[in-house]
Every structure is written in C-alpha cells, then in structure tokens.
Amino acid sequence: MSIMKIERKRGEGMSNEGFDVIVVGAGVAGNVAAYLLGREGLQVLLIERGNYPGSKNMTGGRIYSHSLEKIMPDFAKEAPIERKITREKVFMMTEKSSIGLDFQSSLLGTHGSDSYSVLRGVFDQWLAEKAEEVGVEIVTGICVDDLIIRQGKVCGVIAGIDQIESGVTILADGINSLLAQKAGLRKEFKPSHVAVGVKELIELPAELIQERFQCNENEGTACMFAGFPSDGRIGGGFLYTNKESISLGVVCTLSDLIKGQKALPQLMEDFKTHPTVAPLIKEGKLVEYSGHLVPEGGVEMMPKIIGDGVLVVGDAAGFCVNLGYAVRGMDFAIASGECAARAVSKAYQGGGYSEGDLQVYRDYLEESFVLHDMKLYRNFPKFLETTPRVFSDYPKLLEGIMTDMFVMNGQPTQALVKTIMKHINKVGVLKITRDAWKGVRSV
Amino acid sequence: MSTMNVDAKLSLNKFYVNEEYAHIVLNRNAETESSEFRKLMLACPAGLYKQDDKGRILFDYAGCLECGTCRILCGKTILEKWEFPQGTFGIEYRWG
Ligand SMILES: Cc1cc2nc3c(=O)[nH]c(=O)nc-3n(C[C@H](O)[C@H](O)[C@H](O)COP(=O)(O)OP(=O)(O)OC[C@H]3O[C@@H](n4cnc5c(N)ncnc54)[C@H](O)[C@@H]3O)c2cc1C
Ligand code: SF4
Numbered sequence: 001m002s003i004m005k006i007e008r009k010r011g012e013g014m015s016n017e018g019f020d021v022i023v024v025g026a027g028v029a030g031n032v033a034a035y036l037l038g039r040e041g042l043q044v045l046l047i048e049r050g051n052y053p054g055s056k057n058m059t060g061g062r063i064y065s066h067s068l069e070k071i072m073p074d075f076a077k078e079a080p081i082e083r084k085i086t087r088e089k090v091f092m093m094t095e096k097s098s099i100g101l102d103f104q105s106s107l108l109g110t111h112g113s114d115s116y117s118v119l120r121g122v123f124d125q126w127l128a129e130k131a132e133e134v135g136v137e138i139v140t141g142i143c144v145d146d147l148i149i150r151q152g153k154v155c156g157v158i159a160g161i162d163q164i165e166s167g168v169t170i171l172a173d174g175i176n177s178l179l180a181q182k183a184g185l186r187k188e189f190k191p192s193h194v195a196v197g198v199k200e201l202i203e204l205p206a207e208l209i210q211e212r213f214q215c216n217e218n219e220g221t222a223c224m225f226a227g228f229p230s231d232g233r234i235g236g237g238f239l240y241t242n243k244e245s246i247s248l249g250v251v252c253t254l255s256d257l258i259k260g261q262k263a264l265p266q267l268m269e270d271f272k273t274h275p276t277v278a279p280l281i282k283e284g285k286l287v288e289y290s291g292h293l294v295p296e297g298g299v300e301m302m303p304k305i306i307g308d309g310v311l312v313v314g315d316a317a318g319f320c321v322n323l324g325y326a327v328r329g330m331d332f333a334i335a336s337g338e339c340a341a342r343a344v345s346k347a348y349q350g351g352g353y354s355e356g357d358l359q360v361y362r363d364y365l366e367e368s369f370v371l372h373d374m375k376l377y378r379n380f381p382k383f384l385e386t387t388p389r390v391f392s393d394y395p396k397l398l399e400g401i402m403t404d405m406f407v408m409n410g411q412p413t414q415a416l417v418k419t420i421m422k423h424i425n426k427v428g429v430l431k432i433t434r435d436a437w438k439g440v441r442s443v
Numbered sequence: 444m445s446t447m448n449v450d451a452k453l454s455l456n457k458f459y460v461n462e463e464y465a466h467i468v469l470n471r472n473a474e475t476e477s478s479e480f481r482k483l484m485l486a487c488p489a490g491l492y493k494q495d496d497k498g499r500i501l502f503d504y505a506g507c508l509e510c511g512t513c514r515i516l517c518g519k520t521i522l523e524k525w526e527f528p529q530g531t532f533g534i535e536y537r538w539g
Pocket of ligand 1: 527
C-alpha cells in the first residue's frame with residue numbers, strides 16, 4: 001500500500017491530523033513498540049521499506065524468549081519459531097581441529113529462560129500481524145527518506161514526495177539508522193563498534209537434523225566457534241538448528257577483519273568445509289545467502305536516544321551484546337521497544353512529546369535489564385579487542401595439548417603435566433594468567 | 444580449500460534490482476585509494492568489490508545485501524553515496 005493510499009484510507013474514517021505515533025522499521029523492536037501502542041488505543045503508523053516485515057532482516061539466530069514473553073505470554077506456542085534450544089556447544093577451532101564443550105540441560109528449556117531459533121523473514125511477519133490486529137496501520141515497500149523537523153522537533157516523516165505528520169516518531173530502523181543520523185542523534189558507528197555477519201541457510205530434512213544433533217523433534221542446538229572461522233581475528237562462527245534447515249554463519253569485527261588476508265565470503269566457505277562442520281551439513285541444500293551488521297560496541301557506541309518528538313530503539317540505538325558464546329540483540333530490541341512504548345504512552349497522557357516529556361524512556365531502560373546489561377558488559381568489547389590471543393593462540397594451544405594427549409603414534413609419550421606445560425609455555429604462563437584475569441574482570 | 448564463487452550463492456537470493464538507479468556509487472578516488480578499496484574487498488559479505496587481472500576495480504550494486512559495511516568503512520573516503528534502495532527494491536529475504 002502506498003502512503004497516498006494510507007492518507008485516503010485515513011480520510012475515510014479517521015481524523016486527518018496525522019498519527020499519534022509513527023514507527024519506522026518493522027523489525028522486532030518496531031513491531032513490539034507499535035503493537036503495545038496500538039493496544040493502548042493510540043493511532044500508530046508502522047512504515048517498513050521491505051516488501052513485507054522481515055524481508056530485509058537477518059539474525060543468527062536465536063531469540064531469548066524472556067522479553068517477548070512478558071508482552072505476549074506463551075508466544076512460542078503460536079509464533080513461527082523453529083526449534084527450542086536445549087543444547088549449547090562452544091568450540092575452539094583451528095584449521096584442522098576443534099575442541100568443544102557440550103552443555104545439554106533441561107534447565108535451558110524452562111519457561112522464562114527458554115530460547116528458540118528463528119528466521120526473521122517469517123517471524124517478523126507474524127509479529128507485524130499481531131500489531132495489525134490491535135489496529136496499527138502498516139505500510140510496506142516505503143523507505144522513509146527523511147524526517148520533518150521544525151525548530152528542532154521531529155514532527156513526522158518524509159518518503160518521496162509524501163510527508164506524514166505525527167506527535168512522536170520512534171526510530172526502529174536498525175543498525176544503519178540513517179534517520180538517527182539525519183536527526184543529529186548520532187554519528188556513523190565506528191568500525192571497531194560493529195561486526196559484519198554472513199549466513200547461509202542450508203536445508204536439511206528434520207529427521208536428519210534430529211539425528212545429527214541428537215535432539216528431539218522441535219528441539220535443537222546452538223553452536224559457537226572461536227578461532228578458525230574468523231581466521232584468528234575477533235569474531236566467530238555460529239550454527240543454529242531450525243526445523244528443516246541449518247543457519248550457519250561467520251561474524252567478524254570490521255576493524256579487525258580489514259587487517260586480515262581472507263575476504264569474508266572466503267572465511268564463510270572455509271568454515272563451511274571445515275572437518276567439524278562439513279559432516280553436519282552434508283547433503284544440505286543452500287537456499288539463501290545473507291549479510292547484516294551487528295552492533296557490539298556496548299554503551300560506548302550508544303547514541304543520543306531521546307530527542308524532541310523522537311526516540312531510538314533496538315539496533316539503531318546499539319542495544320546488543322556479543323559475548324562470543326552468546327549474541328543478544330533481539331531480546332534487547334524487544335525490551336527497548338517496550339520501554340519506548342511505555343514512555344510514549346505516558347507522554348501521550350501528559351499531553352506532550354518534548355525531549356523532557358520523553359526522558360522516562362531512559363528511566364524505563366535503566367530499570368530494565370537493557371541498560372544494566374549494556375553497562376555490565378561495557379569492558380567486554382575492549383577485552384576482546386586487546387586480547388587477540390583468545391582467537392589465535394588459545395585455540396592452537398588447546399589443539400597442541402589435545403593432539404599430544406590423543407594422538408598415539410608409537411612415539412615415546414610425556415607425562416600429562418609436562419605436555420600441558422610445554423604448550424602453555426609457548427604462549428607464556430604470565431600472559432595467560434593476565435588474560436584470564438582481564439577476561440573475568442570484564443564481565 | 445574450496446573457493447566457491449560467491450556470485451553463485453547470491454544467485455539463490457531473491458533480488459528486485461532497480462536497473463535505473465544505483466543506490467551505492469563509488470567516487471573518483473576509488474581507483475587510486477587502493478588501501479581503502481582493499482578494505483571493501485575483504486569485508487563486503489557479497490564480495491561485490493573486485494579487481495580484474497589488470498588491477499582495475501569493479502563494483503556492481505545488483506547483489507547488494509544492504510548491510511552497510513562499505514558505508515561504515517569507506518563512507519567518507521571512496522563512496523560517493525550510500526542509500527537504501529528505493530522502497531520495494533533490493534534484497535528480499537524469504538527466510539532471513
Ligand atoms: C549475524 C547475526 C547474528 C545474530 N545473532 C543473534 C542471536 O542469535 N540472538 C539475538 O538475540 N540477536 C542476534 N543478532 C542481533 C539481532 O539480530 C538484532 O539485534 C535485532 O535484529 C535488532 O532488531 P531491530 O528491530 O532493532 O532492527 P532490524 O531487525 O534491523 O529492523 C530494522 C527495520 O527497519 C527497516 N528500515 C530501516 N530503515 C528504514 C527506512 N528508512 N524506512 C523504512 N524502514 C526502514 C528495515 O527494513 C528493518 O525491517 C544477530 C545479528 C546478526 C547480524
Ligand atoms: S552494503 Fe554490504 S553488501 Fe552492499 S555493497 Fe556494501 S558491503 Fe557489500
């Protein structure tokens with residue numbers, strides 16, 4: 001539907017003074033904010049540049065359910081989720097080997113701390129339907145080019161020749177948020193604050209997935225890989241099991257990726273053909289190849305999130321933490337969308353959307369896990385940046401120890417302690433102790 | 444190690460290419476600033492920044508995944524402009 005059509009539709013029934021709220025971007029953050037405000041009875045317009053919600057969006061991924069659960073209890077029963085993740089694997093990987101940790105537990109699946117693999121092209125459409133059901137107007141295929149700004153106040157959006165007014169505008173337009181930049185709320189993110197991810201979606205029959213990953217129907221595994229996937233640089237590989245496909249990908253911090261030798265598509269291909277990964281996707285059929293940025297700079301990259309008549313949520317605000325063994329962006333996006341909706345609702349009742357009126361958004365974020373966790377992990381990105389050994393030396397160190405332990409070839413063997421110390425000394429006891437201490441203190 | 448042509452992978456995707464309008468354009472410095480161009484050859488997930496045998500640079504926006512990597516790395520150096528494709532155009536993830 002075009003914006004002209006929306007205007008006409010509004011002309012038939014509603015007042016013609018514009019919307020209470022315009023939300024830009026129908027990702028998880030925007031859909032949730034729109035849904036909550038629609039439910040409150042506000043007139044909400046949600047604008048998405050893709051042909052349908054989710055059509056531009058990619059994630060690893062797995063959604064930690066807690067934040068959406070709070071808004072839509074038992075959503076997983078109805079939503080198009082893929083598999084409940086009940087098994088976590090973490091690997092250190094070198095070119096020839098991998099050393100893994102396998103955690104399988106019913107604790108992973110308990111209500112409230114459960115997580116699910118999802119495919120956003122499907123999931124976001126469902127979320128948008130929920131918003132539509134509570135009266136949100138959704139237009140797709142329209143890219144917002146600019147904001148209407150009068151005396152420093154955001155008063156609506158501009159798309160092509162159309163201008164639409166609103167009391168308040170929520171920018172849920174993702175990590176690139178050209179609009180937050182136009183509103184003067186933020187500058188371009190730095191290459192050290194963002195990672196680029198590439199992903200292949202590989203189709204496999206459900207039974208084969210269950211066999212290979214030793215899981216029940218509807219249950220699945222999440223795997224993270226450090227070392228080889230990013231060629232020893234900051235980053236890693238991931239694998240998530242979906243119902244009838246595998247999401248396999250590589251993520252690399254931009255500032256480090258450009259110092260390397262291998263191009264990202266080649267890293268992806270090498271990871272895919274690694275002896276640990278290849279058998280897991282054997283006979284699988286590649287059906288989609290995607291790429292997307294991930295914010296991972298923590299609070300340091302956080303832009304101004306409140307302006308006159310405008311709020312920024314989700315990836316656009318840099319709300320995401322990447323811990324290497326877990327990426328959390330969707331639960332942050334959803335919770336920040338909720339905080340923004342609550343703030344707008346309060347300001348609506350108060351009668352104004354000035355920067356001051358909207359300050360409660362920050363209070364709500366402070367009360368929730370969003371800013372708490374962003375602050376808690378504030379030193380973690382720096383730790384990784386200044387400790388490249390995590391991705392290069394340590395996987396090799398483990399490979400060395402494991403090879404000496406398990407490879408029997410008739411050569412005289414050494415005592416285990418001696419073997420281990422030989423490898424540790426290659427990196428240096430002091431360095432390892434210092435890194436471990438630094439790592440523990442950063443989280 | 445196998446080298447698979449990323450173009451073959453991209454061909455599986457659904458794209459609505461706007462033939463009339465390029466949403467990403469390199470500027471004149473792209474030819475000479477080879478260290479900047481190299482960043483994009485390494486980081487573009489779609490492998491769209493290439494060099495031919497003679498070292499001439501090549502770029503085609505048609506397979507763009509709209510990730511923003513090239514803008515963040517070189518928006519101020521060798522890119523003339525970086526925009527989203529106009530509404531309805533560009534990549535369409537069926538699964539995402
Ligand atoms: C490789 C990778 C792996 C990840 N893994 C995980 C994971 O396992 N778990 C997890 O929780 N998180 C993960 N994340 C992070 C997570 O995907 C994001 O944090 C989350 O998707 C952010 O949601 P959002 O709604 O803020 O933004 P997006 O999902 O990016 O939504 C933004 C929306 O705005 C639209 N838009 C943008 N500009 C305009 C405009 N001008 N006009 C109209 N519409 C516009 C876009 O089309 C899009 O629909 C991962 C990310 C990547 C890239
Ligand atoms: S936006 Fe991403 S996919 Fe498109 S050209 Fe730039 S780096 Fe490549």
